[in-house]
Amino acid sequence: MSTKSLAFDATTTTTCGYCGVGCRLEAHTSGGAVVAISPAADGPANHGHACVKGRFAHQFTRSRERLTTPLIREPGAAAGTFREATWEEAVAHVSTELLRIKGAHGPDAIAGLASSRATNEDC
Ligand code: SF4
Structure with missing residues (x-):
């Protein structure tokens, strides 16, 4: 799936939280929710690549059990x-x-x- 052909409300550069490699990712949001992730081409640790977890395992951001305040x-x-x-x-x-x-x-x-x-x- 090419993210360039899809329309998003916003794209935010972030760091993958799944492991210590620290890949730089682009989080694409629509309606206030993360709907796609793509690896950042300028990420110093990942150089435009991301593993399957960083690339696709973003459903937890929409969990109703996710803590959003201390x-x-x-x-x-x-x-x-x-x-x-x-x-x-x-x-x-x-x-x-x-x-x-x-x-x-x-x-x-x-x-x-x-x-x-x-x-x-x-x-
Ligand atoms: S994308 Fe994969 S390799 Fe990169 S930080 Fe996330 S889990 Fe680690």
Whole structure:
């Protein structure tokens, strides 16, 4: 399928989130949804190519279960109960809690986890 013959509302350059290669992709949207992906010709890691996952596995962007806003679980809240928060509030909350844990238990009480499915910027 050639994406050049199809009409899209917008095309946004992005980085594939499926693995650590970091292929540069063009996300084509219509009606506010991703409807096609093509590899970016100028991608320094992929030089105009993309594997089948990066090229075609974009259905998850339309999942009704996809989180679109940060969620915070309040102390004492029932398991699985969260409230929506702004990104500023969420980042401030994480910062405050990390400092609290470090102060109470020392720096070895904190660990980080990165994923090959995250971009360098996400990590
Ligand atoms: S397109 Fe394929 S090889 Fe490239 S980053 Fe995505 S999953 Fe990895």
